[in-house]
Amino acid sequence: MDSLQILLGILSPGVMLVIFAGVLIGIIVGAIPGLNGAIGISLLLPITFTLEPQIGLLLLGGIYMGGMYGGSITAILLNVPGDVVAAPAAMEGYPLTKQGRSKEALYYSIFSSMFGGVIGVLILIFFTPPLARFALQFGPAEMFFIALSGLVVIGALGGNIYKSLFAVFFGLFISTIGVDAITASQRFTLGNINLRSGISVVPVVLGLFCLAEMFLNIGKKANEVVTYKEQNITRMTVIKEILRHKMLVFKGSMIGTFVGLLPGVGTTLAVFLSYGEAKRVSKNPELFENGNVEGIIAAESANNATVGSTMVPLLALGVPGSPTTAIIAGALIIHGIILGPSLFVQRPDVAYTFIFGMMMTVVAMTVIGAFGIKYFAYILKIKMEYIVPTVLVFTLFGAYSLRNNVFDILIALVLGVVGAIFKKTGVPLAPIIIGVVLGGLIETNLVRSLTIANARQVSLLQYMLTNPLAIALLAMVCVIFYVVIKMRMKMKSM
Amino acid sequence: MITNLLLGTAWVIFSLLAYTRLSSLPAQSAMFPRMTIIGMGVAGVLLILDTLWKHRKGIFKSEITLNREILIFQIMIPSLMLFATYFMLRLIGFYGSSFFLVVVVFLYQTYRSAGVSPGRGQILKSIGVGGIITGSMYVIFTLLLRLPVPSGSLF
Numbered sequence: 001m002d003s004l005q006i007l008l009g010i011l012s013p014g015v016m017l018v019i020f021a022g023v024l025i026g027i028i029v030g031a032i033p034g035l036n037g038a039i040g041i042s043l044l045l046p047i048t049f050t051l052e053p054q055i056g057l058l059l060l061g062g063i064y065m066g067g068m069y070g071g072s073i074t075a076i077l078l079n080v081p082g083d084v085v086a087a088p089a090a091m092e093g094y095p096l097t098k099q100g101r102s103k104e105a106l107y108y109s110i111f112s113s114m115f116g117g118v119i120g121v122l123i124l125i126f127f128t129p130p131l132a133r134f135a136l137q138f139g140p141a142e143m144f145f146i147a148l149s150g151l152v153v154i155g156a157l158g159g160n161i162y163k164s165l166f167a168v169f170f171g172l173f174i175s176t177i178g179v180d181a182i183t184a185s186q187r188f189t190l191g192n193i194n195l196r197s198g199i200s201v202v203p204v205v206l207g208l209f210c211l212a213e214m215f216l217n218i219g220k221k222a223n224e225v226v227t228y229k230e231q232n233i234t235r236m237t238v239i240k241e242i243l244r245h246k247m248l249v250f251k252g253s254m255i256g257t258f259v260g261l262l263p264g265v266g267t268t269l270a271v272f273l274s275y276g277e278a279k280r281v282s283k284n285p286e287l288f289e290n291g292n293v294e295g296i297i298a299a300e301s302a303n304n305a306t307v308g309s310t311m312v313p314l315l316a317l318g319v320p321g322s323p324t325t326a327i328i329a330g331a332l333i334i335h336g337i338i339l340g341p342s343l344f345v346q347r348p349d350v351a352y353t354f355i356f357g358m359m360m361t362v363v364a365m366t367v368i369g370a371f372g373i374k375y376f377a378y379i380l381k382i383k384m385e386y387i388v389p390t391v392l393v394f395t396l397f398g399a400y401s402l403r404n405n406v407f408d409i410l411i412a413l414v415l416g417v418v419g420a421i422f423k424k425t426g427v428p429l430a431p432i433i434i435g436v437v438l439g440g441l442i443e444t445n446l447v448r449s450l451t452i453a454n455a456r457q458v459s460l461l462q463y464m465l466t467n468p469l470a471i472a473l474l475a476m477v478c479v480i481f482y483v484v485i486k487m488r489m490k491m492k493s494m
Numbered sequence: 495m496i497t498n499l500l501l502g503t504a505w506v507i508f509s510l511l512a513y514t515r516l517s518s519l520p521a522q523s524a525m526f527p528r529m530t531i532i533g534m535g536v537a538g539v540l541l542i543l544d545t546l547w548k549h550r551k552g553i554f555k556s557e558i559t560l561n562r563e564i565l566i567f568q569i570m571i572p573s574l575m576l577f578a579t580y581f582m583l584r585l586i587g588f589y590g591s592s593f594f595l596v597v598v599v600f601l602y603q604t605y606r607s608a609g610v611s612p613g614r615g616q617i618l619k620s621i622g623v624g625g626i627i628t629g630s631m632y633v634i635f636t637l638l639l640r641l642p643v644p645s646g647s648l649f
Contacts, residue, residue, distance in 0.1 A: 018604070046641060047639065048612075119582060162544055163537075165536075166505055166533075170534060171533075173512070176526060180523040182523070183519075183520045183522055185519050185520055187519060188515055214572075215572045216564075218567070218572050218599070248535055385603045385623075386600075388599055388603055389599040389623070393595060393627060396580075396583070400588075406580075409580055409583070409644070413576050413577060416573070416576070419575045423558035425560050442526070443526040447522060
């Protein structure tokens with residue numbers, strides 16, 4: 001399949017429809033407080049089973065891109081960030097809404113998201129294939145260190161480090177449940193036949209993200225009345241104004257791209273770093289938190305830039321960069337697609353359609369965002385009475401649909417209760433998902449390394465650290481960890 | 495502070511229980527789970543020590559927002575509804591139990607947000623909403639996408 005065929009395939013009406021539908025769903029779920037892109041992706045997973053893998057992936061990619069932007073709508077119009085990453089948009093956008101400039105704030109948000117999204121996807125297009133080609137040289141020791149880099153997430157999160165540490169180990173533990181592929185012995189199955197095949201990532205995600213979130217949404221009152229005012233401002237005026245701040249857009253996008261590339265670090269850090277940097281270099285820092293468009297430009301360009309770049313480690317190395325990409329990884333696994341360097345060799349059609357198609361998700365987001373602004377206020381009027389039961393029913397079906405096994409619903413329910421308690425006790429949920437996804441990769445490569453070391457009659461450490469590439473990767477893990485800790489400290493001091 | 499201590503203790507107990515299950519496994523199969531279990535246990539111990547140390551120094555800052563009301567009304571009652579739905583699902587299948595779940599959650603949500611018991615109007619509305627949501631799911635999943643849905647022992 002050549003590039004032209006792939007591009008023509010992406011531009012076909014059916015695929016464009018899927019992309020636009022994905023982005024629209026993403027914007028809607030992102031805009032509804034209590035929902036986010038990750039939940040949207042989890043709920044729509046069953047629908048992708050009926051689609052070609054690459055088309056299903058573009059649907060999920062569209063939700064991811066749209067969800068990133070959608071969070072800023074509630075933040076700007078209601079001062080309720082749909083997600084933590086939209087907090088800076090609330091801090092700067094809501095004061096503008098109170099001044100009757102909501103349309104302007106929404107334009108700043110969509111066009112900054114567009115610039116960030118384009119840069120992130122360009123990195124995805126140009127960086128992923130060479131990285132995957134390079135990663136084909138990796139053996140078990142190298143893959144072990146790569147997978148380990150995904151666990152850096154524990155350093156990136158705010159809050160209590162021991163709770164993050166527990167969450168990662170808990171996720172890794174869940175991944176060990178089931179029959180061991182090498183010795184065929186049953187691990188932690190408690191004699192239950194359903195646990196022999198292990199716990200899949202989908203019920204884990206649905207339980208921890210959707211059910212836990214819905215539990216805590218029960219009892220939430222209806223949104224306050226949205227006061228969207230029509231303003232005499234054109235899209236071109238805002239684009240020109242954003243381009244006047246091109247350094248801010250570039251810096252925000254580069255921060256988003258860089259942080260997104262670090263496996264397991266996530267978007268929150270990128271958004272706050274970019275926002276903090278904008279405040280630091282601003283000529284009018286005192287205007288921040290009072291409706292400064294510079295804050296919106298910096299934060300929104302950074303968050304959408306992470307969408308493309310978090311896909312790079314996922315596609316090239318098989319290491320998800322965020323909980324959302326972990327769910328996308330789950331979707332690919334359901335389609336029988338093995339992530340990592342071999343993806344570009346075995347299924348180039350899927351890999352290239354997805355990475356080029358992501359550019360169209362940016363186009364779709366911009367079109368919907370720029371022309372649908374006046375309708376966004378309607379999304380915010382949907383009451384929780386309708387959202388909570390709908391999401392719950394979709395979640396039950398989603399958990400079942402992966403393996404057509406009712407037991408998976410029970411797993412999702414149990415983890416939903418656990419997730420709700422963890423959320424309220426400050427235990428982060430993202431590392432659990434990352435742990436579940438990476439557990440298999442870490443264990444397989446650890447056992448392979450051990451087998452090779454035994455065959456060569458050397459110790460595991462000796463085997464792992466004889467190859468210069470493995471040493472370089474271990475050094476990279478240490479550097480990433482150091483950088484993430486430094487970033488976390490910088491964010492805390494802001 | 496107490497919640498942190500309870501959390502840490504629960505993790506340690508969970509780790510100890512999980513550790514006892516390793517004895518019957520071959521060494522290679524037990525290696526990685528052992529690492530994760532020790533990791534969980536160590537995290538639990540460190541959480542307890544960190545909490546006690548911070549409390550003693552007077553710098554303990556709670557991140558916990560769990561209280562009795564949240565535990566009962568936002569975690570336990572919704573969980574019971576969902577577990578009831580799960581057992582109904584095994585009996586009457588997906589669509590019947592989904593309808594039940596939507597109706598019950600809708601009424602409970604109304605009660606929680608408005609603070610008053612739902613009247614006849616609300617009950618009728620919940621049945622309508624349940625019908626619409628379940629009907630939409632039937633159209634999407636069964637008629638359009640032809641995906642299998644869980645069936646119960648009765649239907």
